Amino acid sequence: MSSGPLLNLIQGYLKVATDRQQVIAANMANVDTPGYHTRDINFQAALREAMDNTTGQQLGTASVEVEGLPERPDGNDVNIDRESMLLSQTQLQYQMGVQLIKDQFSTLLTAIKE
């Protein structure tokens, strides 16, 4: 099926978006935990990793601590504005991925029906 690789790519994209959204949710959950440091996923590196990994066995993408954010006196450096912005951004990226998958399927369906 010609649309296979593209579907795989979009699937990896959705997977990475979901993982990143989970890390952002964890940052938001720990907004009041003393000593917590903001974590994030490098989107492009994670997507490349998801593409190279063709076995289908996917472990959670490793998140890393974000450097250079100002720390509060309790040692926590979660920035609410940054997290809210990333939450919306990742949600839109996910929506785009879903739309692309839907388009793939409707193309396929058109080919079947014609």
Place this chain on the structure above:
Amino acid sequence: MGLFDMMSISASALTAERQRAEITSANLANAETTHTEEGGPYQRKEVVFSGTSISPFSTVLNRLNRFGQPPAGSVQLTEVVSDPTPPVKRYEPGNPDADKTGMVEYPAINPITEMVDLMSAVRAYQLNASAVNSAKQMIQQSIDILKTS
């Protein structure tokens, strides 16, 4: 399942922040309580939050044995501690809780501190509620893939 894990992470924060708001409300309500079951005035309570580890190792471990365990990255209220600040004394000889010199011990509670704490808890609650909404929308969108054509 990433999206459902995301929901339970946000839900753990909702629970923790609600408990924090409850403790803060209890502090406000008991700002003038001079008599408790343990004796003496009410003691101000404070909450202790702690996050679960989100190292790659614990993430994988959580996936292998996940029942009853919160997903990596969630937050928990682990302890409620008493504020050791000594009580404030006021001269009220008519009060039944007054000592021999006519002084009554009141809890050392500053309403402004409590209000700020309450506001902070409410804001954090709102933030995590919006994260839950975001997860819900994403799950809905992925269901919509099935409805194509």
